[in-house]
Amino acid sequence: MKIIAMLFFLTAGICQGQTYDSDFCETTMRIDYFHIGTKGREQITIDKIYREDQWPGSKVNMLDTLDLGDSYVNVSDLQTGRLMYSRGYSTLFAEWQTTDEAINGILKTCHETIRLPFPKRKVVVDFFRRDRFVAPNKKMGFSRIFSAVINPNDPTVVNTEKKYKAFTVRDVMLNGSPNRKVDILILGDGYAKDDMEKFRKDIKHFTEILFSFEPFKTHKKEFNVRAIEVISVESGIDMPDLNIWKNTALGTMYNTFGSARYILTEDNRTLRDIAGTAPYDFITILINDNRYGGGGIFNLFTTSFTKTAKPCYEWEMDYVYVHEFGHCFAGLGDEYYNSQISYIDFYPKGIEPWEPNVTRTNTKETLKWRDLVTDKIQIPTPWNKAEYDSIEALRGNLDRLAEDYYEKRESLMKKSKDILNNSSLAGKVGAFEGAGYTSNGMYRPAVNCIMFSLSLAGFDPVCAAAIEKMIAMYAN
Numbered sequence: 001m002k003i004i005a006m007l008f009f010l011t012a013g014i015c016q017g018q019t020y021d022s023d024f025c026e027t028t029m030r031i032d033y034f035h036i037g038t039k040g041r042e043q044i045t046i047d048k049i050y051r052e053d054q055w056p057g058s059k060v061n062m063l064d065t066l067d068l069g070d071s072y073v074n075v076s077d078l079q080t081g082r083l084m085y086s087r088g089y090s091t092l093f094a095e096w097q098t099t100d101e102a103i104n105g106i107l108k109t110c111h112e113t114i115r116l117p118f119p120k121r122k123v124v125v126d127f128f129r130r131d132r133f134v135a136p137n138k139k140m141g142f143s144r145i146f147s148a149v150i151n152p153n154d155p156t157v158v159n160t161e162k163k164y165k166a167f168t169v170r171d172v173m174l175n176g177s178p179n180r181k182v183d184i185l186i187l188g189d190g191y192a193k194d195d196m197e198k199f200r201k202d203i204k205h206f207t208e209i210l211f212s213f214e215p216f217k218t219h220k221k222e223f224n225v226r227a228i229e230v231i232s233v234e235s236g237i238d239m240p241d242l243n244i245w246k247n248t249a250l251g252t253m254y255n256t257f258g259s260a261r262y263i264l265t266e267d268n269r270t271l272r273d274i275a276g277t278a279p280y281d282f283i284t285i286l287i288n289d290n291r292y293g294g295g296g297i298f299n300l301f302t303t304s305f306t307k308t309a310k311p312c313y314e315w316e317m318d319y320v321y322v323h324e325f326g327h328c329f330a331g332l333g334d335e336y337y338n339s340q341i342s343y344i345d346f347y348p349k350g351i352e353p354w355e356p357n358v359t360r361t362n363t364k365e366t367l368k369w370r371d372l373v374t375d376k377i378q379i380p381t382p383w384n385k386a387e388y389d390s391i392e393a394l395r396g397n398l399d400r401l402a403e404d405y406y407e408k409r410e411s412l413m414k415k416s417k418d419i420l421n422n423s424s425l426a427g428k429v430g431a432f433e434g435a436g437y438t439s440n441g442m443y444r445p446a447v448n449c450i451m452f453s454l455s456l457a458g459f460d461p462v463c464a465a466a467i468e469k470m471i472a473m474y475a476n
């Protein structure tokens with residue numbers, strides 16, 4: 001473990017003297033693999049390796065020094081051991097490990113992908129996993145769970161067939177070379193042939209919404225946005241709890257991990273085959289269905305619903321799109337703590353979360369966002385938590401099926417919102433108790449943020465700074 005920790009400290013300087021062109025081709029290597037296991041136990045086996053088109057990532061920032069995600073991949077030169085590329089990311093598998101099923105020892109297999117610039121010589125690919133199950137008060141390190149030597153020049157190893165472009169790729173907003181911009185790729189699921197006009201409108205709408213939020217607004221020119229007009233056989237997506245099953249292109253569904261509103265797809269191979277026909281760094285999937293829902297996993301993809309049966313609640317779709325993008329793009333954690341979730345011990349006691357915007361520490365010296373803390377603010381920062389919690393408790397007790405549910409919910413949400421908006425601490429950075437699905441002992445940076453409340457509140461300064469760091473890594 002000591003060696004691994006050192007690797008991460010040294011990463012910043014390792015590439016000096018080496019250029020992209022001496023190590024890599026212009027194309028992308030896609031490594032598909034199976035991730036198998038249960039709580040506290042996992043294994044990786046390689047599925048297939050592909051050569052895809054143009055490498056869309058940075059050609060300068062090859063090493064990821066942000067230390068985000070539940071997983072990390074390191075790619076090194078086989079001959080010299082020199083680290084050439086690294087990236088942090090999170091997985092559906094790791095989330096699943098915190099559910100009832102995993103805790104009961106059930107085994108699961110997930111299909112996952114990592115992408116890297118196509119190497120010119122033999123490389124070692126090391127897969128690391130953050131140690132979630134270490135003893136309390138130990139800092140989370142990384143364990144290597146799998147290593148593979150890959151010869152990029154062996155035709156029996158790398159599949160180089162040209163993928164058939166099944167769907168039209170559309171340029172939505174182009175600002176420059178993929179190597180120097182953040183490339184967002186928008187896909188759709190549950191859009192049948194007759195829904196494509198709506199898909200085009202949705203692309204435009206959600207792109208405008210994302211770039212109306214800071215810091216995306218200021219950095220708009222550092223992004224490219226493309227879309228693939230993915231056509232599904234049927235309209236809408238699977239809702240297993242209502243026994244609704246739809247034939248869709250990407251296989252997204254509600255009820256992920258037993259949560260009615262959590263939408264993901266486990267059909268990773270299809271998703272990557274389709275996405276790989278356009279340059280991309282980050283994928284968002286628009287869902288042509290009307291039940292509230294979405295999902296977002298760091299460096300994997302986001303989903304969000306795009307129709308609503310409730311008039312005047314269109315803003316909730318905008319909220320979901322931007323909130324989930326925060327998870328996927330910058331590895332932001334959920335700051336809320338009053339909603340029902342399917343995870344058990346998502347943030348184990350005594351272990352500091354890796355997410356930049358949630359913490360277990362509450363002194364100014366130890367806060368990971370100490371550089372952004374507002375002058376003279378008290379840490380931990382007192383706020384109207386008791387009052388807020390009492391209103392949220394009433395909201396939690398409402399009967400969702402009652403006729404006047406939304407009316408009652410609306411008035412309680414307004415009260416909650418007033419507490420947050422009228423707080424004298426609005427916009428200031430401190431350590432506010434209540435974050436990461438945990439009411440006590442976990443802290444968030446600000447009284448309100450789009451990662452905290454179901455509202456169109458902007459990103460707090462700590463989340464905004466995390467987003468800017470990620471933009472800088474890709475747009476260089």
Ligand SMILES: [Zn+2]
Nearest residue numbers: 323327333334
């Ligand atoms: Zn969330």
